Amino acid sequence: MISTPHVSGNDSSARSLFSKCPVTWGETKLKYLTRFQNGHAFKPHHWTETGVPIIRIQNLNGGDDFNYAAEGTAPDTVRIKRGDLLFSWSGNIGTSFGPFVWDRDFDGYLNQHIFKLEGYSLPQRYLYYLLKAVTTEIEAQAHGIIGLVHVTKPELGNTRLRIPPLDVQIAMTRFLDCEVEKIDRFIAKKRRLISLIREEIRAIASELATVGMSKGTKLRESGIPWLPRIPSHWRTERAKRLFRESTLPVRADDEIVTCFRDGQVTLRRNRREDGFTIAILEGGYQGVRMGQLVIHAMDGFAGAIGVSESDGKCTPEYAVCDPVSKDISVKYYAYLLREMALRKYIEVACQQVRERAPRFRYATFANVYLPVPSPDEQAEIADTIEKRVAKLRVTIERVQDEITLMHEFRASLIAEAITGKIDVRSRP
Numbered sequence: 499m500i501s502t503p504h505v506s507g508n509d510s511s512a513r514s515l516f517s518k519c520p521v522t523w524g525e526t527k528l529k530y531l532t533r534f535q536n537g538h539a540f541k542p543h544h545w546t547e548t549g550v551p552i553i554r555i556q557n558l559n560g561g562d563d564f565n566y567a568a569e570g571t572a573p574d575t576v577r578i579k580r581g582d583l584l585f586s587w588s589g590n591i592g593t594s595f596g597p598f599v600w601d602r603d604f605d606g607y608l609n610q611h612i613f614k615l616e617g618y619s620l621p622q623r624y625l626y627y628l629l630k631a632v633t634t635e636i637e638a639q640a641h642g643i644i645g646l647v648h649v650t651k652p653e654l655g656n657t658r659l660r661i662p663p664l665d666v667q668i669a670m671t672r673f674l675d676c677e678v679e680k681i682d683r684f685i686a687k688k689r690r691l692i693s694l695i696r697e698e699i700r701a702i703a704s705e706l707a708t709v710g711m712s713k714g715t716k717l718r719e720s721g722i723p724w725l726p727r728i729p730s731h732w733r734t735e736r737a738k739r740l741f742r743e744s745t746l747p748v749r750a751d752d753e754i755v756t757c758f759r760d761g762q763v764t765l766r767r768n769r770r771e772d773g774f775t776i777a778i779l780e781g782g783y784q785g786v787r788m789g790q791l792v793i794h795a796m797d798g799f800a801g802a803i804g805v806s807e808s809d810g811k812c813t814p815e816y817a818v819c820d821p822v823s824k825d826i827s828v829k830y831y832a833y834l835l836r837e838m839a840l841r842k843y844i845e846v847a848c849q850q851v852r853e854r855a856p857r858f859r860y861a862t863f864a865n866v867y868l869p870v871p872s873p874d875e876q877a878e879i880a881d882t883i884e885k886r887v888a889k890l891r892v893t894i895e896r897v898q899d900e901i902t903l904m905h906e907f908r909a910s911l912i913a914e915a916i917t918g919k920i921d922v923r924s925r926p
Contacts, residue, residue: 515635519660528632529655532618532625534585536651537608539574540565551606555586556599558612567607568607576608583622585613585629588648595647596633597626613651624667627674631916632657634909650870666923670915675921681908688901692894696760699887700840706879707833710871718870724843728869738864740826741819747786748811755786757794761836762804767919783811786818791828793817794833798858799844803835817860826874833883834868 516523540552549566553558557564578584582600588611599622600606608614618625636649662670705797709715710729720734728734756766763786786792787809794802795815805828812818821828838844848856854884871879914920 515631515913516658516660516917520662523660523662523918525658525660527655528657528659529745531620531659531661532614533616534651534655535575535608535616535667537610537612537614538576539610540567540572540607544568544571550577551604552609553600553606554609554610555594555611557606558584558586558600559594564606566819570770572607576614577605578608578614579605583615583618583626583653584608585615587611587613587651587654590647595637597629599626601705611648619665620661621664621671623671623675627671627912628659628661630909631913632659636914637909660917662918666815669922673920674912674915677911678908681904681911685901685904688897688904692897693776694905695894700837702886703833703883704837706883707830707837708869710875711878720867722867722869723847724838724841725869729782729871732869732871734867735870736864737866737868740822740831740868740870741791741863742822743860743864744784744786744790744816744818744820746787748783748785752783752785752811753791754807755806755808755812756799757804757812757816759797759800759802761801761804761832763792763804765808765810768808782814784814784816784818786810786812786816789819789821789828791832793819793833793858793863795857795858795859798835798839799842799848799856801836801839803832803839805832817858817863819860819863825873825876827873827880829880829884830871830876831868833880836865841854 520775537553544567545552545565546568547566550571552565552567552919554561554565578600578628580603584598585595585601586596586598600840616757620628624876637647661667708725708728709717712729712731715729715731720728722728724833754766755763757763758769762769786806788806789805792804792806792812793816795817804917806818821831827917844858848858848862911920915922
């Protein structure tokens with residue numbers, strides 16, 4: 499199982515958050531304001547190709563990769579609809595831990611690790627912001643902790659709060675709705691910019707990895723389904739002639755390495771974000787070393803293929819590969835295989851174990867035909883791609899830092915408003 503650091507939502511944390519609230523505000527515990535209905539513990543055998551979507555933590559942030567279950571698989575108490583207030587009690591700091599409003603136009607079953615809030619006695623939007631403030635306080639205690647953070651239902655319910663009169667709650671909500679919308683618009687623009695930059699990176703890598711350095715190169719039929727034409731001087735080989743599967747042992751100090759959908763392969767602790775699939779199997783780890791080719795068997799279809807930049811360990815759901823000779827450029831083939839994945843070849847050709855998740859293991863990869871430029875050309879292509887996208891990656895990192903700062907500002911603004919540090923009644 500994944501190690502999940504535990505942070506208590508205890509009385510002292512709440513007193514710290516609400517310590518300077520006006521003395522006229524009433525004091526209570528969160529469990530007296532709402533009920534927390536936990537989601538259902540779905541198992542892989544519950545999954546179906548169609549049916550009711552199972553709402554998991556990654557779906558709360560807009561992820562469209564759903565599992566499904568047949569009607570009646572779970573009780574009606576875990577059925578959610580548009581507008582329901584939810585609380586993810588186990589997730590990543592700053593991204594997937596805390597309250598969410600389900601804003602999709604379809605119902606779903608709620609998976610475990612998420613509460614549905616029922617019977618609340620406060621205006622829903624105010625309660626949402628109140629829970630955001632509580633989340634900020636819990637996360638503040640978790641700084642420096644690697645991985646996920648969680649809080650239990652009793653601890654969350656026993657959190658002590660200070661609640662203002664209804665007119666102040668309404669004023670707080672009106673103020674925060676206005677200010678948070680501005681911040682969210684800014685974040686959306688920055689995310690769109692990152693998306694455009696990543697598209698440009700892909701276009702550069704796609705052209706060079708599949709056609710080579712010379713634009714006027716004569717092409718020939720390749721016999722490769724996803725890449726019909728290649729430079730006439732390139733040969734083709736099955737992947738097993740180019741790469742062998744690695745079987746390295748795990749060392750005592752190895753940390754978990756994750757392959758993300760943007761092609762980065764690094765220690766999981768180096769990135770705290772959603773958008774990658776956690777393997778079903780967490781046992782039977784294998785060693786992975788810097789410079790090896792890594793393919794995520796369950797997420798490779800979405801581009802989770804790259805060269806490891808870290809030493810560590812990964813689960814059996816990864817194919818870790820070494821080149822058969824020094825003439826094979828791992829960096830070149832990482833770019834080429836990502837392009838193969840993004841052209842939907844993996845998704846179409848491989849057996850799917852769940853919606854949009856074909857399993858691309860080494861046995862399948864080994865029989866895939868790939869183009870083989872000369873060793874010098876492989877190296878030149880990989881180096882040219884790296885040079886052309888280096889500045890673009892720096893820009894992405896800068897924009898991501900801006901987004902992080904805005905997330906932190908938004909959390910701070912909500913906490914200050916909810917605890918009375920900002921007099922919202924004087925705001926327009």
